[in-house]
Amino acid sequence: MENVNEFIALHQERFGAKPALFRAPGRVNLIGEHTDYAEGFVFPAAIDLTTTVAITPRTDGQAVLYSANFEKEARVDLATLPSRGTGQWEDYPLGVLAMLRQAGIEVPAFSLSITGNVPLGAGLSSSASIEVATALALLHLTGKSWSGPEIAKLCQKAENHYVGAPVGIMDQFVSACGAEDHALLLDCRSLEYHLAPLPHEVEFVLINTMVKHAHADGAYKIRRAEVAEGTDILHQENPGIHALRDATLQDLEQVKSRMSDNVYRRCRHIISEDDRTVEAAAALDAGNLKKFGSLLVAAHASYRDDFEASCPEADILVELALERPECIGARLTGGGFGGCTLNLVPSKEAPAFAEALKKRYKEKTSIDADIYRCRASAGAHALNVK
Numbered sequence: 001m002e003n004v005n006e007f008i009a010l011h012q013e014r015f016g017a018k019p020a021l022f023r024a025p026g027r028v029n030l031i032g033e034h035t036d037y038a039e040g041f042v043f044p045a046a047i048d049l050t051t052t053v054a055i056t057p058r059t060d061g062q063a064v065l066y067s068a069n070f071e072k073e074a075r076v077d078l079a080t081l082p083s084r085g086t087g088q089w090e091d092y093p094l095g096v097l098a099m100l101r102q103a104g105i106e107v108p109a110f111s112l113s114i115t116g117n118v119p120l121g122a123g124l125s126s127s128a129s130i131e132v133a134t135a136l137a138l139l140h141l142t143g144k145s146w147s148g149p150e151i152a153k154l155c156q157k158a159e160n161h162y163v164g165a166p167v168g169i170m171d172q173f174v175s176a177c178g179a180e181d182h183a184l185l186l187d188c189r190s191l192e193y194h195l196a197p198l199p200h201e202v203e204f205v206l207i208n209t210m211v212k213h214a215h216a217d218g219a220y221k222i223r224r225a226e227v228a229e230g231t232d233i234l235h236q237e238n239p240g241i242h243a244l245r246d247a248t249l250q251d252l253e254q255v256k257s258r259m260s261d262n263v264y265r266r267c268r269h270i271i272s273e274d275d276r277t278v279e280a281a282a283a284l285d286a287g288n289l290k291k292f293g294s295l296l297v298a299a300h301a302s303y304r305d306d307f308e309a310s311c312p313e314a315d316i317l318v319e320l321a322l323e324r325p326e327c328i329g330a331r332l333t334g335g336g337f338g339g340c341t342l343n344l345v346p347s348k349e350a351p352a353f354a355e356a357l358k359k360r361y362k363e364k365t366s367i368d369a370d371i372y373r374c375r376a377s378a379g380a381h382a383l384n385v386k
């Protein structure tokens, strides 16, 4: 439901009161994949695909959730809120509620409606946008105001402990703290961040492979386990290494013989990706788009070959993109194993590029790709509607 007034009317009709509204964006990660839980750097931007929630208080001790996208309602008694999710859509908002309560915040009974246009399972962080929008709404109800980084940490916990997906902090952080026309370079260890202005002459064209992924399922968890195994071996050799953020490629070479080839290559991806991320942010700051684009391409190769988190469809899309001279850089973005490719293209040429890629992808795979031409947008905020 794209129209805010219709969404307000829907909530009011269902729950009998005029709601307060909150919005949080999805994100595109420009570079830095699987570096967040290695305490390294990521460089995402909030986008103008968003989740909006409407909230009103209740008096019956219940939390009632309505998804306008799924046209489904879920209802729980606050007194008997489960301590873990049940694998349903409502796990994301209920996880935020559970973590707020765990933090000692008494949340009164409420009705919450949710609507959004972040595609699900497309690597654009629909779940983080639901969590962050819900957090703003529930905090509003309690009269408290938390900082963006605090909200991000709460929502990451909801996803880790309630939903059961072992994700890092990136998605929730940029959804909470992103800024219009800026990408956000985040140090995932200190949570210090820098907002980097994005050049106006280029656009991010996101092409959905239409291959879906979910982080609570196998592949992401397996990668995390492989990375943990590699980190342990590095730590045994060099106690100063607590996370891959602390290791160099040289450190890795020294312990190569003690690791499986898979674990070695997973670590090589993260250590090299961390360097590429810092370099890419500096290249963008310096206005060097050519260098920035070439780092995106190198990141894709590393994600595909070392981390093995790409999929054939994404590789085809990246290959097709790089055949076109106007494409400055292309890579699979997000957690991997499906989702969207990010393509950096001069704005003037973006419509023709998008059309050509859609056609060529269909010819090669018979898949009809959805394409999103996104702008870097504001982080989470209240919506003031008259």
Ligand code: GLA
Binding pocket: 029, 032, 033, 034, 035, 036, 037, 167, 168, 169, 170, 171, 215, 334, 335, 336
């Ligand atoms: C998902 C997770 C993030 C991050 C990326 C990979 O989006 O939610 O925490 O690990 O994958 O970069």
